[in-house]
Amino acid sequence: MKFRLKRQEIDKDLFIFCLNRIKQDKLVLPKAGKKIVQGMSAVLKDIEESGLPSYLRIKKLKGKLGYGVFLHPEAKPISRGALIAPYSGRVLLSPQYAGNDSDYAFALMSNLCLTREEQLKWDPSRRYHPRRLYSVDLDAHKKGNFTRFINHSETPNVEARFVKISSTSKDLPSAPFELIYVAKKMIRPGEQLLVCYEGEDKSYWGALKIKPFSMTPTTFMLDKSGEIVDLSE
Ligand SMILES: C[S@@+](CC[C@H](N)C(=O)[O-])C[C@H]1O[C@@H](n2cnc3c(N)ncnc32)[C@H](O)[C@@H]1O
Numbered sequence: 374m375k376f377r378l379k380r381q382e383i384d385k386d387l388f389i390f391c392l393n394r395i396k397q398d399k400l401v402l403p404k405a406g407k408k409i410v411q412g413m414s415a416v417l418k419d420i421e422e423s424g425l426p427s428y429l430r431i432k433k434l435k436g437k438l439g440y441g442v443f444l445h446p447e448a449k450p451i452s453r454g455a456l457i458a459p460y461s462g463r464v465l466l467s468p469q470y471a472g473n474d475s476d477y478a479f480a481l482m483s484n485l486c487l488t489r490e491e492q493l494k495w496d497p498s499r500r501y502h503p504r505r506l507y508s509v510d511l512d513a514h515k516k517g518n519f520t521r522f523i524n525h526s527e528t529p530n531v532e533a534r535f536v537k538i539s540s541t542s543k544d545l546p547s548a549p550f551e552l553i554y555v556a557k558k559m560i561r562p563g564e565q566l567l568v569c570y571e572g573e574d575k576s577y578w579g580a581l582k583i584k585p586f587s588m589t590p591t592t593f594m595l596d597k598s599g600e601i602v603d604l605s606e
Pocket of ligand 1: 437438439440441476477521522523524525526581584585586587588
């Protein structure tokens, strides 16, 4: 498994920029609960050792759907609220309307105006404009973990949460902001893990100019022999 980045990758200056914006905008991120923090240590170990937890499988789906992530048919159900994993990738700052055309990017912060110095630092090739809007994206295109293979649904069983991780363990550094995937409802053995890609701005599928394939967690099921059963037909 090629994608084994455990947590978000961010350079120091951008990290400080993000922290200042969170403070300035009085953005209060919810603190991840004890269950999530405990789950985090276990899943990070699995990512490091084998790419993903033993109870999950990555399988190729039909046509252009590419790969998807399934709960092993003989695994225990994943209960609502349980951590799936951090959505990892590179944190990048870019002009909002130039469009980040990566299929694997999440906007962590958007509609940001930058000072002249900040634009010079992060967008030196463009002439300074005080009202140009920027976004901070988490992009798993080149680097990420198995969560980058989780497909889209309007009726998802996984949700993305932007949280603060406070840890007392030296093996798990705290993070003042982190995007995590959590089970939105109980996930049963054999089901596909699915998340809704669209935020309030509904920009994901519009930008790709394609209509997503309509699927639920049980449209494709993983059977005991490791085959995908297609229940869409
Ligand atoms: C974050 S990736 C998900 C993993 C992807 N299937 C792969 O193999 O790399 C997002 C891309 O997967 C495909 N995809 C995910 N959900 C889809 C859906 N419901 N309908 C059509 N394509 C989907 C689209 O190509 C989308 O841009």
